[in-house]
Amino acid sequence: MVCPACKSTxxxxxxxxxxxxxxxxxxxxxxxxxxxxxxxxxxxxxxLDSGDRVTGRIKEEILINDAVELLSYEEDVYTFSRV
Ligand SMILES: [Zn+2]
Structure with missing residues (x-):
């Protein structure tokens, strides 16, 4: 993994x-x-509210700007749910 901003590892x-x-x-x-x-x-x-951007998975129908929350982090996968 490489930081897209400064190329740091x-x-x-x-x-x-x-x-x-x-x-x-x-x-x-x-x-x-x-x-x-x-x-x-x-x-x-x-x-995320912390300012970070992550890629994950969600089962429910969603739209851009929908509020979501983290349900779990297992096997390197963030799973979200609508709030
Ligand atoms: Zn950086």
């Missing part, structure tokens, strides 16, 4: 409340075999 951990707004999303209808049981689902880019 050094990262810090940061606490967040896990709430934010949908910046962008795409709906997945057809996935690889591994995620087939989840379809349809959304890959969502969330702007």
């Amino acid at each position: 050094e990262f810090n951990q940061q606490q967040t409340k896990g709430i934010g707004k949908v910046y962008s999303f795409t709906k997945i209808h057809i996935s690889s075999e591994e995620f087939k049981h989840l379809t349809p689902y959304y890959i969502v880019v969330v702007d």
